[in-house]
Structures are given as structure tokens and as C-alpha cells.
Amino acid sequence: MTRRFLFVLGSARSDGNTELLARRAAEQLPPDVEQQWIDLAEHPIPDFEDLRHDSDHVRPTEGNLALLLDATLAATDLVIASPLYWYSVSAHTKRYLDHWSGWLRTPGLDFKATMAGRTLWGVTALAHREEVVADPLVGTLNNSAAYLGMRFGGVLLGNGSKPGDVLNDTEALTRAKTFFAQEAPLARFLYEEER
Numbered sequence: 738m739t740r741r742f743l744f745v746l747g748s749a750r751s752d753g754n755t756e757l758l759a760r761r762a763a764e765q766l767p768p769d770v771e772q773q774w775i776d777l778a779e780h781p782i783p784d785f786e787d788l789r790h791d792s793d794h795v796r797p798t799e800g801n802l803a804l805l806l807d808a809t810l811a812a813t814d815l816v817i818a819s820p821l822y823w824y825s826v827s828a829h830t831k832r833y834l835d836h837w838s839g840w841l842r843t844p845g846l847d848f849k850a851t852m853a854g855r856t857l858w859g860v861t862a863l864a865h866r867e868e869v870v871a872d873p874l875v876g877t878l879n880n881s882a883a884y885l886g887m888r889f890g891g892v893l894l895g896n897g898s899k900p901g902d903v904l905n906d907t908e909a910l911t912r913a914k915t916f917f918a919q920e921a922p923l924a925r926f927l928y929e930e931e932r
């Protein structure tokens with residue numbers, strides 16, 4: 738199966754450090770790997786409305802939500818490129834992830850079975866020097882992948898505050914060169930790894 742990477746950009750500004758780092762990593766992908774990039778700030782979606790226990794969610798057929806759903810279903814590899822905001826994913830990113838809960842309950846989609854076995858990756862930029870502060874973001878992505886039975890390739894971290902700063906983080910740029918070539922094991926919740 739030809740690999741198809743979907744990059745979901747979650748920054749509240751364009752051309753920021755997260756996108757720069759994600760593009761550096763993507764440059765290394767072989768030419769036969771398809772890439773689709775969707776900037777959530779340019780493709781606003783409604784707040785998630787929780788109808789899970791009232792009525793069926795309906796598959797969106799038009800607009801940005803349909804675009805995102807179709808792109809998500811078509812991706813073998815899904816890259817969440819979100820800056821670190823308050824130690825976790827950005828609100829744009831979180832809103833997109835919340836819609837997964839509706840897609841899980843949308844008749845005919847089989848979202849969970851479709852996503853199972855596919856690979857989730859993360860890319861993030863943060864201003865803090867100590868990368869351990871990004872653990873909540875890493876945990877969010879790891880656990881979300883585990884919940885859906887996905888593989889998890891980990892999170893590529895880069896340091897920066899103003900746009901372009903990440904290009905001075907030489908360690909991050911080095912990691913970017915091989916990031917998507919890494920093995921992505923099936924995601925596990927922490928309590929499963931302890932067994």
C-alpha cells in the first residue's frame with residue numbers, strides 16, 4: 738500500500754516553528770510517499786457537539802470537517818503538528834481530535850477499525866528548554882493512538898519562541914532527518930507496558 742502522510746497543522750499562526758520542523762522532516766520522505774497538508778487555522782471547524790448518547794452522528798459531506806475526515810481516513814500516516822500550548826496540544830488541534838469521538842460513533846464509518854494499524858506521529862515546537870515539559874502532549878498523542886489501536890512514532894520536538902527560532906535548534910533538525918524513518922510500534926497505554 739502506498740504510504741500517504743497527512744500533516745494536520747495546529748498552530749494559531751502560519752509559518753511557525755512547528756510547521757518549519759514538520760516540513761524539514763517531510764523533506765526526507767521518499768518521493769513516492771504522498772503528502773497532504775491541512776492548516777487548521779485556515780480550515781476552521783465547528784466546536785465538537787457531543788451527541789454520542791442522544792442520536793447518531795452524521796457523516797459530514799461538505800466543508801472543512803468533511804475535508805478533514807476524508808483526509809484522515811485516507812492517510813496511512815497521520816502527523817499531528819501542534820505547538821506546545823499550555824503544555825499540551827493547541828486548541829485547534831484539540832478540536833480536531835474531539836471530532837474523532839463523533840467519527841467513532843458515525844454509522845458506516847468504522848473509524849476505529851479503519852485507523853487501527855495506521856501510524857500517528859507528532860511534531861511540536863516549544864519555548865521551554867527542558868523538553869520533559871511536553872510530556873502531556875506526548876501522552877495525549879500516545880494514548881489516543883493506543884485507544885484506536887494505532888502505531889505511534891513518537892513526537893519530534895524543537896525549541897523556539899518566535900517563528901524561525903527552531904532553525905537554530907540543530908539537534909532538532911538532525912532528529913528531523915530520520916524521524917519518519919523510525920520504527921513505529923503499536924501504541925500502548927503506560928499500564929500495559931508495565932505488564
Ligand SMILES: Cc1cc2nc3c(=O)[nH]c(=O)nc-3n(C[C@H](O)[C@H](O)[C@H](O)COP(=O)(O)O)c2cc1C
Nearest residue numbers: 748753754755820822823824862863864865897898
Ligand atoms: C497560547 C500559547 C501557549 C503556550 N504555551 C507554552 C507552554 O506551555 N510551554 C512552552 O514551552 N511554550 C509555550 N508557548 C510557546 C510556543 O510553544 C512557541 O512559541 C512555539 O514556537 C509556537 O509554535 P509555532 O511557532 O509553530 O506557532 C505558548 C505559546 C502560546 C501562543
